[in-house]
Amino acid sequence: MAAVSKTRNMIEGFVRDGSFKWLLKNRNPFHEEFEEMKMSPSGDKNWIYELSPVANIVVRRCSKILNIPTRLLQENFNEEAPDVTKDPSRYARNFLEYSCFRALSLSTQISGYMEDKKFRRLTFDMMLAWEVPDAASQPSMDIDEDATVGIEAFSRIVPAVPIIADVIISDYIFEFLTASTGGRLQFSTFEKYLSGLERAVRKLKSQSESSLLSSQRSGRGERVLEVDGTVTTQPVLQHVGISTWPGRLTLTDHAMYFEALRVVSYDKPTVYELADDLKQFVKPELTGPWGTRLFDKAFLYKSVSLSDAIVMELPELKGHARRDYWLAIIREILYAHRFIRKFQITGVERDEILLKTIFGILRVQALKDISSAIPLSFEAGLMFNVCDQLPGGDRILETIATRSTTRELDRNSNTMSTSGMYSISASTMASSLGFVFGTSSNVPNKSGIIVGDVSVGELTPLEKAVKESRSNYKMVTNAQAAVDGVKVEGIDTNLAVMKELIFPVTELGNRLVKLFYWEEPVKSLAFCLVFTYVIYMGWFSYVLALLLAFLALFMMVTRCCSRGRPVDEFKVTAPPPMNTMEQLLAVQNAISQAEELIQDGNVVLLKLRGLLLSIFPQASDRFAVALGMSAVFVAFVPIRFVVLLVFLEEFTKYSPMRRSSTERWNRRLREWWFSIPAAPIVLEKLKEDKKKK
Template sequence: MDELQSNFNSVASDTKKSSSNYARNFLEYCCFRTLALSTQVSGHLSDKTFRRLTFDMMLAWEAPAAESQPTLKVDKERTAGIEAFSRIAPAIPTIADVITCFNLFDVLTTSTGGRLTFAVYEKYLGALDRAIKKMKAQTESPLLSGLRLPREERILEMDGTLTTQPVLEHMGTSTWPGRLTLTDHALYFEALRVVTFDKPKVYELADDLKQSIKPELTGPWGSRLFDKAVMYKSISLSEPMIMEFPELTGHSRRDYWLAIMREVLYAHRFIQKHEIEGVEKEETLSKAILGILRIQAIRDLLLPAVIKYEALLMFNFCDQLPGGDAILETLANVIASRRLDRTNQSTSRSGMYSISTLGILSNLGLVSQVSTEDKLLVGEIVVGELTSLERAVNDARINYKQLEKAQATIDGVKVDGLDTNLAVMKKLLRPMIQLGDFLISMASWDEPIKSIVFCSLSCFIIF
């Protein structure tokens, strides 16, 4: 401990050694040093000691000074708050990132009143570990392997391998079941023939082909009844491709695939816009890969809340958030500064910075080992201060909250002139509006039993 403190005093600035913040800054320094070493161990996410250690770091962050520690033994039911989570969790890029950590915390604490319990946190890390092992163990056909090997593409997700959960491709009037594979560069569909899969069709996500991916309605004979499909359009296709994800209730399976497809597409658009190359490009794609791994873990947890997948994926979230373009500009500036200055190795070894995303994925075996002189060893969390990226995220969140309050105020004071007439008309039409809401609820299968009864009664009446 004396050696750690001596090292911290030698590398920290005077402001970080001020008496008011010294305990917390020194604690963060010790945490970052520890995490940089412990994340190099193979299978650290499955280690219960590692899970407990990282959670205890959050608890300690909330009460870093010796005099603020409880005199009794540590209560196993103690919970962590959002500030502690947003400082410690993004220091381990596998667990969270700076941009979406607040949304991830909200999902994990849905049933615990806004405080993170160790039981939920441990389940989340267990699910994350299973998602990583599943991604590393993905198998493929020889034809697909030959297509993706030249770019060393990593398989991120597959669907359509089970007969109970088919994936249907609609091209014009033809419909084929098959297997859908998403990599970090493209989308591949292998149509199912009699006993084997056909040659994969490639739908590019990395090249600039003016692609667009959006939800779509499908149905028999060209009707638009079921909201369970994704449409892919690009200048390389003569007509759009529609991929359907049938399921009995809802459209969460389609929403999940829509989100992860867009995440890869938006990541490559960001790379192309800012002309990012080399190891920085690998680092940017790694952020998208980890985001997809995290929502796979969240899906595995079967949380009671309705999950908005876009809010948990960095590039999706910035595309929808007011001020998200400012966040991406800041991220691009950070990447550019690292490109110009590759002397950060000594700084990262000092423990003042968290470990990088690429370093984590390299340790997990999800990316090839990067040479020492090319590796980005510096993460996005700095001891005792907010980075430019964190400040941009906080500003966007504050502006978004102010925008929500302003919109609520506007909606609350619209009582004069035309708005008054609209309010009266809305009141008179309320029974029709309620009937419309009821029909929409039945069609979306939010409550399957009610929808089944409604369909049965309607069919009986028609008959």
């Protein structure tokens, strides 16, 4: 009775002192439900004093859906939840998540829930409550029709309904939806997204239930995900060799089909497998008339089952978004089956993976219909495409596979996970969307449900892997932005920048050359004696280690001294501007110099070939004798002395005492080298194949 009286006094106090003025500003569902709670005899009993008013109203809605009193829902949470989630500082938010997950789990089992406006509003209000869960928290905005939510609330609540979002791509969906609203999601935008998603589900059901490709799809229970080429103004053109056919392109969750268009009907469909291991790959491709490569509006498919690659062209007036969309969804199916094969995922878990893949494609279809301040990146909205691009994406896939294996073991051992502590899975909610998926979904799961990827009060291993990967991705993005910012135009300008960057190395090289040619005999003698002693004592590895340690110490000292100071810009003196003709001449000169270097390299290789194969016996005999003597010397002399003798030979040959003899020996060596002819070479032209491919 004391608790009831305390709660009643608290509610009356809220009304009396105006604490609910923010709630009464406009007539909205929160206001109406609050009035209903105040008038209800059980309102005092169902008011949870740890929660904020908004959270209380949302929990009350959840209890109505679950058909249990709010107090009983709280008791269930206290019994089921681990102790760590019942910490007072996190109790309100964790209990709210528990109530939301259970209510959403039951709501999504009702057919047609996606088009239910109450469901849409409830999901959004759950996010509003998540941001102000406890009684001590104060709302940062008025809870009215213009209320918005942030990315953290979206990423915690929305992935509880797998078709709306998942853990891997929820951040991107939020960023796309809020690009024009300052990073805060409005209910109108969220409702528009759910409406597009509901249309995409209807389209999926109508396409899959039609007679299209029924004979080919019946064995595997495939779902038709996308069809294109049915409108004459937007044809799909298939290129095989020099042949081009318009037709209809169909994508299922297992394969791609093309039906060539005849006069009044379509040919029998050609199947391009995505599920089997045929070493397939799909990539963008250029097309054009008579084999020219002009238009970037096609993709190429190649597998070991095809003798020639096929090219699918999707023409459009501007850009290549149509091709990019098809390329992304085809790769998503291909990557999903590669993942299934790699980790040997079977049964219900296999259906779960394919369902997540299908849901991702449906989400992209829904986002296509929404205008945004940023262009839609199809790959960023698809789970396996994202994992293929993100740093550490392989660890995300390994986490998914580990969770799949764990859940499969739990079912085999009849282990039931606490349903209320996890979001629901894709397989659990599949039937509520109006279709039965795969081959194993028809069999009742007697071992318990599959849990989802979000857990009450803590990050799942998948969420942790995604968070770490996205953090690394931001670092890579920032680094790439810095790289793009320092790129300059023009060959002469880039050469000037490179010259300045390698100036320290060039300067060091010039000093070593001076030492090598004994231009300053005292310094050269000192350098020779020091390195002779280092090599003789076997200290070269220590010198190298000392050099690396010095570089590390220099970096640390520089970091400490420059902390908080802006980075000094690297200044380069720009060369005089060059016009287009001068730049072309510079390129031509560079190409000519590169060609001469390649020619000289080929001559050296051909001469060595002649020596090794004894094409020129006299030169080969001398070369063989020299190699034999070197082999004997290396075999019987310790390697330390070999290195020492080589160093002394090379470093002292331009000393004042040996300069004249060195020049004489170099002249004889050049004369011997020039006297060796290159091995013969014949260029054969391939016979032209008259059949163009």
